[in-house]
Amino acid sequence: MVGHLNKDNIHTLEFDALIVGGGGSGMRTSLELAKSGLKTAVVSKVFPTRSHTVSAQGGITCAIQSADPHDDWRWHMFDTVKGSDYIGDQDAIEYMCSEGPKAVFELEHMGLPFSRFENGRIYQRPFGGQSKDFGNGGQASRTCAAADRTGHALLHTLYQNNVKEGANFLNEWFAVDLVKNKFNEITGVIAFSIESGEVAYLKSRATVLATGGAGRIYASTTNALINTGDGLGMSLRAGFPAQDMEMWQFHPTGIHGAGSLVTEGCRGEGGYLINADGERFMERYAPNAKDLAGRDVVARSMVLEILEGRGCGPNKDHVLLKLDHLGEEILNAKLPGICELSKTFAGVDPVYKPIPVVPTCHYMMGGTPTNIHGQAFSSENEVDNEIPGLFSVGEAACVSVHGANRLGGNSLLDLVVFGRAAGLHINEDLKSGGGVEEANIDDIESALYRLNKLNESNSGFEVAEVKRELQEVMQNFFGVFRRGEYMEKGVKALEEIRDKCDNLHLHDKSDSFNTNRVEALELQNLLEVAEATAISSLKRNESRGAHARDDFPERDDENWLCHSLYDPTKKDLRKRQVNFQPNTMEAFPPKVRAY
Amino acid sequence: MIEVNIYRYNPETDRFPYMQKFNFEMPDRDIMVLELLNSLKESDPTISYRRSCREGVCGSDGMSINGKNGLACITPVSEVTKGNKLELRPLPGLPVVRDLVVDMTEFYAQYEKIKPFLQNDTPSPNQERLQSPSDRDKLDGLYECILCACCSTSCPSFWWNPDKFVGPAALLQAYRFIADTRDTRTEERLDSLSDPFSVYRCHGIMNCVSVCPKGLNPNKAIGEIKSMLLTNRRHEAEIIASDGGGRS
Ligand SMILES: Cc1cc2nc3c(=O)[nH]c(=O)nc-3n(C[C@H](O)[C@H](O)[C@H](O)COP(=O)(O)OP(=O)(O)OC[C@H]3O[C@@H](n4cnc5c(N)ncnc54)[C@H](O)[C@@H]3O)c2cc1C
Ligand code: SF4
Ligand code: SF4
Ligand code: FES
Numbered sequence: 001m002v003g004h005l006n007k008d009n010i011h012t013l014e015f016d017a018l019i020v021g022g023g024g025s026g027m028r029t030s031l032e033l034a035k036s037g038l039k040t041a042v043v044s045k046v047f048p049t050r051s052h053t054v055s056a057q058g059g060i061t062c063a064i065q066s067a068d069p070h071d072d073w074r075w076h077m078f079d080t081v082k083g084s085d086y087i088g089d090q091d092a093i094e095y096m097c098s099e100g101p102k103a104v105f106e107l108e109h110m111g112l113p114f115s116r117f118e119n120g121r122i123y124q125r126p127f128g129g130q131s132k133d134f135g136n137g138g139q140a141s142r143t144c145a146a147a148d149r150t151g152h153a154l155l156h157t158l159y160q161n162n163v164k165e166g167a168n169f170l171n172e173w174f175a176v177d178l179v180k181n182k183f184n185e186i187t188g189v190i191a192f193s194i195e196s197g198e199v200a201y202l203k204s205r206a207t208v209l210a211t212g213g214a215g216r217i218y219a220s221t222t223n224a225l226i227n228t229g230d231g232l233g234m235s236l237r238a239g240f241p242a243q244d245m246e247m248w249q250f251h252p253t254g255i256h257g258a259g260s261l262v263t264e265g266c267r268g269e270g271g272y273l274i275n276a277d278g279e280r281f282m283e284r285y286a287p288n289a290k291d292l293a294g295r296d297v298v299a300r301s302m303v304l305e306i307l308e309g310r311g312c313g314p315n316k317d318h319v320l321l322k323l324d325h326l327g328e329e330i331l332n333a334k335l336p337g338i339c340e341l342s343k344t345f346a347g348v349d350p351v352y353k354p355i356p357v358v359p360t361c362h363y364m365m366g367g368t369p370t371n372i373h374g375q376a377f378s379s380e381n382e383v384d385n386e387i388p389g390l391f392s393v394g395e396a397a398c399v400s401v402h403g404a405n406r407l408g409g410n411s412l413l414d415l416v417v418f419g420r421a422a423g424l425h426i427n428e429d430l431k432s433g434g435g436v437e438e439a440n441i442d443d444i445e446s447a448l449y450r451l452n453k454l455n456e457s458n459s460g461f462e463v464a465e466v467k468r469e470l471q472e473v474m475q476n477f478f479g480v481f482r483r484g485e486y487m488e489k490g491v492k493a494l495e496e497i498r499d500k501c502d503n504l505h506l507h508d509k510s511d512s513f514n515t516n517r518v519e520a521l522e523l524q525n526l527l528e529v530a531e532a533t534a535i536s537s538l539k540r541n542e543s544r545g546a547h548a549r550d551d552f553p554e555r556d557d558e559n560w561l562c563h564s565l566y567d568p569t570k571k572d573l574r575k576r577q578v579n580f581q582p583n584t585m586e587a588f589p590p591k592v593r594a595y
Numbered sequence: 596m597i598e599v600n601i602y603r604y605n606p607e608t609d610r611f612p613y614m615q616k617f618n619f620e621m622p623d624r625d626i627m628v629l630e631l632l633n634s635l636k637e638s639d640p641t642i643s644y645r646r647s648c649r650e651g652v653c654g655s656d657g658m659s660i661n662g663k664n665g666l667a668c669i670t671p672v673s674e675v676t677k678g679n680k681l682e683l684r685p686l687p688g689l690p691v692v693r694d695l696v697v698d699m700t701e702f703y704a705q706y707e708k709i710k711p712f713l714q715n716d717t718p719s720p721n722q723e724r725l726q727s728p729s730d731r732d733k734l735d736g737l738y739e740c741i742l743c744a745c746c747s748t749s750c751p752s753f754w755w756n757p758d759k760f761v762g763p764a765a766l767l768q769a770y771r772f773i774a775d776t777r778d779t780r781t782e783e784r785l786d787s788l789s790d791p792f793s794v795y796r797c798h799g800i801m802n803c804v805s806v807c808p809k810g811l812n813p814n815k816a817i818g819e820i821k822s823m824l825l826t827n828r829r830h831e832a833e834i835i836a837s838d839g840g841g842r843s
Binding site: 049052064105111114116117152341344507508511516 | 605606607608636637640641643644645646647648649650651652653654655669692693694696698699703707710711712713715719721722723724725726727728731734738739741742772775777778
């Protein structure tokens, strides 16, 4: 990367379709395209099986009628709509829940080693927020599992099948920014090989952002270190909106201190939470569903227990997840990975002692708004305008099936259902001549701006320090409970952090495996996502799903039964209608959400 | 205070690799080797290593820790420091890209060679293929591999013949598909391993077993493959004998 980079001193590689991200969603998309004969590549900053999907534990939720032959995808749809606190799009949820069984069976045919019931069918376990008969028939068991390593099994299976289909990978390549032409179309990305430092314009007729979540905007998170919201950072910098960014899921059971997740499957298998008095406190907050209420509900109950002085440990700052009553045999058979993690990171063997846990940032419900084909859009005056050339799938996207609160096991389903849908759509679109116009020299230079600026920096702020500052602001002002006056301080603090992010000092200018450069670019993405989160949270004046405000404790359907659309060019929020028009049934109307 | 020695090599500036010494003040709690590296990187941002999940499931940060391969993120510093010293080197036997980062091309090539995907020649049913819990149990201890390469890079046979000896990690995966009752290409898979190198270069040195951070046992899987190859051969020999050597 010597000297100032411009169009003439970097390579151009041309593709029909480019997928940025080799996690579950990106690889499901690429699998569809690899079979199509189009020239496709998956760009991933890590070898695909090191993507965050590998960490998913509990399973993939889907009405495959194995645990219960009478299960119905409509019940799953009802649960998902209710879980979303009614701002999930019902047409998209309908599509996901009804197409789900096909997608799960496909995974099984590809070789995914699901756990099994005695009759040989796929094992399903209960998860939070699941019901039979539209909430009237008690707890359902709908989460298909491969022990407590479902994400690992899923990601490896998808990689294996991509190998089988001869998919093309650019592994350990880092995508820097989108290239946008004067028609506001996306013509590809600027990216570089982490190993060699070679910079290239990856030109493509379709660009899919499958870059996953951004949990690293918080100091404490269950997310991998690489979850820095790069795709969203790129699209926000390109001036495109992000939807529902105030909606961050805090998972009830992150290991106290380390942040590593212990799956909700623990409670599904019969584990429960206790406070310092040994009380099973969820019985008070959610008399019916108890420990298997929605995640937002359980997380808030835990924080209240701690605030009211019933937390455990010397600092009374966590509660305990009790599993020992399940017995060693069940724990080893159903939750082997959890036993391992708990011993390593909490120093506790759950066979004998409960695990110390706290609500921990886990999942980004918001993201780039898309339709069910993965097509990204911006929206003005109630009209959605497709962004030619730009698609998004997985946690980076907001299609929106999770609304204000995601149900456990619904993300993995989202990845494979919409990954497949996007692949099918892009294939058809490109084969019928779809595509975009050329980008010019200036368009490409703009996308090289960050890289050039960092490479030419001689002084400035330290990446590690600024990152820590950002994470603390988010943790302190935009956590489980939020309040306007504090959030205003947070937004101000982020403005200062933005200045620092614009003036980072890159110490290491070398080309080969320069992780200093990668981390600096990632930090700038974290900032974009953090700011979108902060401003969206400040402006949604109500409490809904994961967004809980002290100063507006009630849900306000009159004003806020809508998506929020953050506009990075104005740093402002617009409202967008939620879809209440599923194709095959009546919509589920908003109701009070009780568990 | 502990002394940490890290293998450093940047091909652009260093003619030869060298060991760099850092003094590290341990916090009052035990930490993992990865956390220690992250702290050192804050003061010297040029130290390079891979990491992602920080909880032992992605397989990014295999390295040689005081002489033994392991994952930095789940190796507690207290358990591995010897005489207040900790030495971190890249996984042995593979070319070094920079510092603790090795070139894994050869390792992945062996993985791809064993056709690491389910092959079933019967038409897919409308639902899942059935598999009994006991048949599914046969995959335990096999499918959990995270491709960290700790095993293969501790295996002398792999060092000498990384292009011909498939190595413990990929052989474990070869057996994962042989053992899967849903896979119909067992014979073909065995045939492709029957040359003198692919499997037979394993001499049961067992390094692979002692380093695997997921507690898997590639040596056992290799043993299973060898014995299946033997039975297969014997089986073939019997057929040849019974029809007088003429095969149709
Ligand atoms: C600990 C944990 C457990 C979970 N368990 C479950 C569960 O049981 N069930 C469930 O449904 N959900 C679960 N989830 C959620 C689910 O795992 C994630 O939402 C999902 O895996 C995200 O997949 P993805 O394909 O969108 O992205 P990821 O798997 O995160 O992949 C992102 C990809 O993008 C690439 N990338 C990112 N930035 C760049 C860049 N700049 N350049 C190039 N490449 C880039 C990365 O290399 C990676 O390949 C869990 C989440 C966590 C944190
Ligand atoms: S047992 Fe075989 S594969 Fe394992 S280290 Fe020894 S020679 Fe290598
Ligand atoms: S068998 Fe174990 S050591 Fe070898 S690659 Fe797999 S997980 Fe790593
Ligand atoms: S960082 Fe994933 S295994 Fe260590």
